[in-house]
Amino acid sequence: xxxxxPKLMAIADPSEQDEHFLDHIELAxxxxxxxxxxxxxxxxxxxxxxxxxxxAALCAAFGALLLVNDRCDVAIAVDADGMxxxxxGLPVYVARRTQADWAVGVSCHSVAxxxxxxxxxxxxxxxxxxxxxxxxxxYGPALGLNVLRAAAAESPIxxxxxxGMNPAHATESLKxxxxxxxxxxxxxxxxxxSNVQKLLGALHV
Numbered sequence: 001x002x003x004x005x006p007k008l009m010a011i012a013d014p015s016e017q018d019e020h021f022l023d024h025i026e027l028a029x030x031x032x033x034x035x036x037x038x039x040x041x042x043x044x045x046x047x048x049x050x051x052x053x054x055x056a057a058l059c060a061a062f063g064a065l066l067l068v069n070d071r072c073d074v075a076i077a078v079d080a081d082g083m084x085x086x087x088x089g090l091p092v093y094v095a096r097r098t099q100a101d102w103a104v105g106v107s108c109h110s111v112a113x114x115x116x117x118x119x120x121x122x123x124x125x126x127x128x129x130x131x132x133x134x135x136x137x138x139y140g141p142a143l144g145l146n147v148l149r150a151a152a153a154e155s156p157i158x159x160x161x162x163x164g165m166n167p168a169h170a171t172e173s174l175k176x177x178x179x180x181x182x183x184x185x186x187x188x189x190x191x192x193x194s195n196v197q198k199l200l201g202a203l204h205v
Contacts, residue, residue, distance in 0.1 A: 003065060005103060005124060006034040007180030007203045009160055010187045013039045017188055022054055024188050029062040031196035037084050039069035052078040072098050092120040114151045126182045127151055129163025130173060145176045152177025167202035
């Protein structure tokens with residue numbers, strides 16, 4: 001049986017961090033993160049594989065789950081636990097056909113997107129941007145808690161709130177019906193250990 005998904009998803013993108021990328025992931029895992037989404041769209045498949053193997057080794061050492069963003073080949077090559085598909089990316093059934101036991105998620109930006117992902121057989125979705133966020137440009141204004149609440153009321157699968165997440169926003173998102181939160185800068189900017197502990201506290205885990 002597949003492990004339950006942790007409520008805190010840390011999105012690890014080397015383009016958003018410095019040469020200490022792997023050190024930062026290790027710090028986050030040491031602080032209690034148990035779900036990493038590896039997103040490296042600016043790298044070639046070979047570069048993603050090389051770096052992803054190291055991320056996978058760190059996740060394995062801490063008993064954490066690893067999702068690879070948008071690359072079936074890389075996810076297979078690093079023995080990931082699943083895939084995260086971008087909006088308008090590969091259909092869920094393609095990823096599921098590749099590895100039947102994978103956790104497969106989809107990036108969503110509306111209630112309709114969430115419902116479609118559920119119908120397509122996704123295991124979870126991220127919904128963004130819930131709050132204003134510098135790391136989620138290009139998706140228009142923040143959706144807000146009312147959209148999250150509406151999506152959660154209808155969604156058959158867990159929703160991770162993404163965009164502008166901090167401990168206070170995490171608490172608000174859970175109250176609005178989110179299963180958990182997905183975070184990038186909120187984990188990897190500043191004091192990583194403190195960031196993670198505060199977010200986990202807000203999630204009551």
